[in-house]
Amino acid sequence: MTNSGDLTWWQKTIAYEVYPKSFYDTAAQGTGTIAGITAKLDYLQALGVGAVWITPCYKSPMVDNGYDVADYYAIDPSFGTMEQMDELIARGRERGIRMVMDLVFNHTSEQCSWFVESRKSSSNEYADWYIWRDAKEDGSAPTNWRSIFGGSAWEWCEERGQYYLHTFAKQQPDLNWENPEVRKALFDIANFWADKGVGGFRIDAITYIKKPPVFEDGPADGEDGLYPVHAATANQPGILDYLHEFKAAVRDGRDIFMVGEANGVAASELGQWVGDDGVFDLLFEFSHMHVPMGEAEIWCRPVTWELTDLKRVLAASQEATATNGWYPAFFENHDQPRSTVNFFRCDGPLAAKAKVLGAVLLTTRGTPFLYQGEELGYGNATWKGVGEFDDVQTHAQYDFAKTEGLSDEAALAACTRFSRDNARTPMQWDASENAGFSTARPWLPVHDDYATCNVAAQEQNDGSPLQWYRRLASLRLNTPVLLAGAWRELMEDSEQVLAFERTLGDDRMVTLANFSNEPVTYDPELVAGLSPIAASEGIAAPGRLGPLEAVIWG
Ligand code: NOJ
Numbered sequence: 214m215t216n217s218g219d220l221t222w223w224q225k226t227i228a229y230e231v232y233p234k235s236f237y238d239t240a241a242q243g244t245g246t247i248a249g250i251t252a253k254l255d256y257l258q259a260l261g262v263g264a265v266w267i268t269p270c271y272k273s274p275m276v277d278n279g280y281d282v283a284d285y286y287a288i289d290p291s292f293g294t295m296e297q298m299d300e301l302i303a304r305g306r307e308r309g310i311r312m313v314m315d316l317v318f319n320h321t322s323e324q325c326s327w328f329v330e331s332r333k334s335s336s337n338e339y340a341d342w343y344i345w346r347d348a349k350e351d352g353s354a355p356t357n358w359r360s361i362f363g364g365s366a367w368e369w370c371e372e373r374g375q376y377y378l379h380t381f382a383k384q385q386p387d388l389n390w391e392n393p394e395v396r397k398a399l400f401d402i403a404n405f406w407a408d409k410g411v412g413g414f415r416i417d418a419i420t421y422i423k424k425p426p427v428f429e430d431g432p433a434d435g436e437d438g439l440y441p442v443h444a445a446t447a448n449q450p451g452i453l454d455y456l457h458e459f460k461a462a463v464r465d466g467r468d469i470f471m472v473g474e475a476n477g478v479a480a481s482e483l484g485q486w487v488g489d490d491g492v493f494d495l496l497f498e499f500s501h502m503h504v505p506m507g508e509a510e511i512w513c514r515p516v517t518w519e520l521t522d523l524k525r526v527l528a529a530s531q532e533a534t535a536t537n538g539w540y541p542a543f544f545e546n547h548d549q550p551r552s553t554v555n556f557f558r559c560d561g562p563l564a565a566k567a568k569v570l571g572a573v574l575l576t577t578r579g580t581p582f583l584y585q586g587e588e589l590g591y592g593n594a595t596w597k598g599v600g601e602f603d604d605v606q607t608h609a610q611y612d613f614a615k616t617e618g619l620s621d622e623a624a625l626a627a628c629t630r631f632s633r634d635n636a637r638t639p640m641q642w643d644a645s646e647n648a649g650f651s652t653a654r655p656w657l658p659v660h661d662d663y664a665t666c667n668v669a670a671q672e673q674n675d676g677s678p679l680q681w682y683r684r685l686a687s688l689r690l691n692t693p694v695l696l697a698g699a700w701r702e703l704m705e706d707s708e709q710v711l712a713f714e715r716t717l718g719d720d721r722m723v724t725l726a727n728f729s730n731e732p733v734t735y736d737p738e739l740v741a742g743l744s745p746i747a748a749s750e751g752i753a754a755p756g757r758l759g760p761l762e763a764v765i766w767g
Contacts, residue, residue: 217693223413223470223494224539225696226263227575227686228313228582232547233270233292234278235639236585238651240293245639245650247293251301256668258308260588261686265305266313266415266472268547270298274324276384277605278637279315280417281322285402302410311412313472318399319418320385327398328386332370332377342395343386344378344424345370357430358446359439361510363609366442380421380442382605390422390455400462407463413470414463416493420475423452434509436616441509447477453485456492470494472541480529487538495541495580500526505555512631513614513624520708520728523556527711528702531578535700540579544570545587550635554593559730563666564590565761567678568749569726572763573711575685576724578700583682585640589671590678593635594660599625603657607632643669681749685765688747694720694767709733710758722746722767727758734758740766 217225237249247270257265269279272287279289288295302312321328330339346355346367354367354376360383367376368383378387388395403414424446431440456473464471472495478486479500486496504523507516534540544552553566567590574581596602599611599621607628614624629635634657641663642649648663660666671677689695698715709729715722723740727733737756743766745753750762758764 217696227261228264229262230266230584241652243653244656247297264311269315281385282317283322283324313413314406315415317417319421320387323384345375358442362606363613403463416473419473420447423449480533483533512610513627531700542577542579543582545584547636548633551591561730561761563592568681569763571682575689588682596629602634604634641667726763730760
């Protein structure tokens with residue numbers, strides 16, 4: 214790659230994830246709508262966004278907020294209508310903003326007509342569309358696998374006299390990708406949406422579509438006697454064959470991108486997934502998310518980490534996609550706690566922390582994916598009791614913590630730290646009631662800080678995270694070295710500063726981000742011949758960074 218002219222539109226854009234239920238409500242119902250996204254296109258445009266990933270808004274009983282799809286060809290009435298979705302796609306395109314649909318293809322809702330049929334008998338038309346197994350001789354589940362949301366990954370179906378596998382909640386039965394009819398049905402769905410003119414797809418939980426040839430118990434790793442389904446089934450040999458088929462049926466010949474969600478793919482394997490011969494254009498792998506949370510993603514088992522641990526995995530992902538493939542940079546999504554809490558080991562103002570992360574995200578190599586509210590510098594919410602959480606996974610993690618012997622307070626503290634609901638509280642538009650999100654009572658409580666931390670207030674404040682993100686987004690979109698330049702880590706051993714340079718021809722830019730709440734010094738030679746382009750705290754002296762300060766030199 215020699216200049217930004219060689220890049221595709223999606224390599225040069227900034228992507229933004231919308232969790233529609235919490236974005237903007239135009240129906241006075243307490244939950245967000247598709248029309249609410251259309252109403253906020255100006256806001257997204259001002260942020261430099263060119264692609265909007267919308268989490269699932271298909272017809273769904275909403276056990277997992279849309280990740281349990283009952284009908285892939287229909288919009289859930291709580292979000293609006295198909296006409297409103299078409300309108301959003303069209304109005305977005307007029308502004309150069311393309312919609313990215315979320316394809317949930319590892320599983321469906323138990324209410325999907327395919328499963329409703331499948332569960333009836335082992336001889337009907339859909340009998341083989343899901344993963345059915347007989348009970349063990351004693352009547353217990355076929356294996357001791359623990360679902361990702363906790364408890365057995367198997368559910369007994371009286372009607373059919375068999376168990377079915379669910380990697381996630383029991384209302385999310387896994388599809389059987391071995392069956393070519395299943396694959397065809399899924400590819401048809403993707404083509405239906407591609408034909409509508411969307412800009413691409415985010416493909417959910419792709420890690421789990423291929424099951425192992427033999428199903429067997431694994432060694433228990435918790436007091437519940439279960440073994441993680443992830444360890445038993447993730448990224449099985451042969452998975453890429455299915456995905457090549459997917460790519461040929463949907464992606465080839467279209468000007469769209471596909472980003473896979475593939476927990477458990479190592480940086481060293483990225484080439485097979487997103488390289489020239491890969492199956493996706495981009496891959497969300499979670500190695501950096503595992504630094505503060507731990508690979509097992511068990512919230513009540515705290516891990517210790519240093520900044521160099523985070524830097525090492527970020528650098529590994531960059532290096533793995535340096536010449537082959539492309540990287541989606543992200544610090545937040547709807548499954549993570551807020552990044553201002555997640556990626557700092559020190560106290561300090563959330564706004565300063567948000568600007569440090571924004572500097573990294575918007576100047577690194579790859580396509581930045583922002584998550585709604587990240588640009589405002591949210592922290593985690595305050596949760597008074599487990600009953601306040603909506604998220605199915607949070608309740609499962611709470612119950613698991615209790616089986617591990619934690620007190621109610623300790624289990625709540627673990628959930629407060631890591632719950633996905635921290636990312637799902639309503640978007641804070643202004644200081645009016647319900648943060649301007651809805652005129653009705655929101656489905657999740659708004660943050661305590663909404664009166665001061667909101668879009669309207671930050672638009673008036675030049676030093677706010679929102680204005681910083683807007684400035685850096687514009688800088689990125691207009692600076693070839695930030696789009697196409699090579700990436701090299703600097704100061705690898707520093708436990709305070711994350712630093713890297715970008716180079717393209719004679720152009721060079723350096724980002725220095727102080728993740729500590731102390732002033733730090735560095736070798737001024739790193740920025741010799743360069744000038745400060747942007748400084749998060751407005752200071753920028755060569756060789757010195759203030760506490761939680763980020764400076765971009767160029
Ligand atoms: C990953 C999604 O991001 C998450 O929200 C969902 O719960 C699971 N996959 C199951 O679909």
